[in-house]
Amino acid sequence: MPRRLKGASSADTRSAILDLIRSSGRVSRIELSEKSGLTEATISKIVRTLIDGGLVVEAGFAESTGGKRPVLLELNAASRYALGVSLDYARISLVLCDLNGMALHSHSIPGSGRSKPQTVIDRVAREIGRFLDKHSVSRSDVIGIGVSGAGRQDTSGGVLRSSRHTGEWEEFAIEAALCEATDLPVILENDANCAALGEFWSGRVSTAHDFATIYMATGIGCGLVINGDVYRGASSNAGEIGHLSLDVDGPECFCGARGCLEVMATPAAIVRSAREHEQLWARLNLAEREGEDVRTSFATIATAAMTGDSDAEELVRQSAKYLATAVLGLANIFDLDRVYLAGPGFATAGPIYLEIVRDVLDRLAFMRKVHPVAVEMGETGPGAAARGAASVVLHSHLTPHHARA
Ligand SMILES: [Zn+2]
Known part of the structure; x- marks a missing residue:
């Protein structure tokens, strides 16, 4: 059953159409109209704003079903990036993903161990800077950083209330600290949710x-x-x-x-x-x-x-x-x-x-x-959790309608 979009705000509708393009891989305007229940004229208008915004590109033609061959649309994978970081006691992984959530580059450094949280965050921020420079990625093209960690989540302060090993992290606001150190938006999510959104987005x-x-x-x-x-x-x-x-x-x-x-x-x-x-x-x-x-x-x-x-x-x-x-x-x-x-x-x-x-x-x-x-x-x-963390950024930034559903 297609989910109907009637009554949604225009931003929500745009975000839902972008999500249909993501989950379809390649899709024509007519198929988008069928899947969403919106008219072809409305779909054309929304697709135009997505193409103008650089998020979607035209990518060849579908088979003809009698008339003109319909133009296919897909996410403009190379237009922006999301960075995923998995914070772990033994190892910290960094993964740079394209808009499809596909890993382009990855890197790992020693884990948080028993170091103080701020020391670890400063080290991760320096490593992110080097990682982006090495792959010639401009910060302005990075939508944000997703951080995956194990433990219970306290979303009010971007804190992971975990863990039997690392008590100092209990009160440490990871999102705020990494945002301050990198000047990029940061979103924290537990590792299982990251893995689930990784499957959802890139799968x-x-x-x-x-x-x-x-x-x-x-x-x-x-x-x-x-x-x-x-x-x-x-x-x-x-x-x-x-x-x-x-x-x-x-x-x-x-x-x-x-x-x-x-x-x-x-x-x-x-x-x-x-x-x-x-x-x-x-x-x-x-x-x-x-x-x-x-x-x-x-x-x-x-x-x-x-x-x-x-x-x-x-x-x-x-x-x-x-x-x-x-x-x-x-x-x-x-x-x-x-x-x-x-x-x-x-x-x-x-x-x-x-x-x-x-x-x-x-x-x-x-x-x-x-x-x-x-x-x-x-x-x-x-790199599963880190790649999933990058998908969390894509999901929250590109398809925010889900969060308000
Ligand atoms: Zn138990």
Whole structure:
């Protein structure tokens, strides 16, 4: 069903048409008219302002359906840029994206570690300056900077109230500090929402699809895109799937509840279970590397699971079953028609998770007789969150109608 635009303001209509062009890839004026329910004359007028503004270009012709071949339109990808930054304890990634959300250049520097927040922000700002200069990108062509970080969000002050490791970040206004240091607009978003908007924007997902992106790094988060925008809930923290309890008598979680997905299924939980399995722990030489980053230990276990170590595979399959159970609940509550698995936690053992989550949703999703729930791999590379953060900038700047929907 096309979403009708009647009653929308002219700015909202322009923004919605731009979004239709984004999600279509290439589209004619006639198709825009059909998809939006607006007249061809209105579409022509809006398209003219988008072309004059440099956001859209004409790109060849569609097949003729009898008369003149219709002209195709697409986003003018090279006209502006968005910069994505993923702020992480171990590594900070920078990605420069075009208007389609495609990564043009990327770069990474050492993570925030235990440095003071202002020191980290100053270092990131200097690195952004060097990065733009190196690729001959003028600041005036950069729409803004999206910042992705793990943790609970406090949107009132651009703060991420996270984290067990970095208490000083709790009260630090990241958006204001980075804006001051770079003189560019900054928007902060949690990593799961970034990954979800990354899929939405660059994967050309249409607003007709309601979907979730499960984002796994060391923990598990979830970004929900409903009606073409992130579903935020009362305090911008909707989708906290990591603290869905799957066993009320299970192990205690740091949040205070028991049996959360966080303690049953995350890479950190798998590494803990592997440590209790003496033979596996010794076989993978993990004892000798005690104290290394959870992600590195998990990558070793995941590689073993994919290359025939049955004990490692059992741990990963168990984790995937818990995840599938949580995703099933989420799909039922929100009537989702798609789920993406994204983030570095799926980089190696993604096929195991994909198989199990798909199987559970195929067999058990409550709405399975009405429509299938597709499960797909999203981006799992180290730059996934940063690229998603750039998409957050594009989404908020180019299609602001979503935020007011
Ligand atoms: Zn919890």
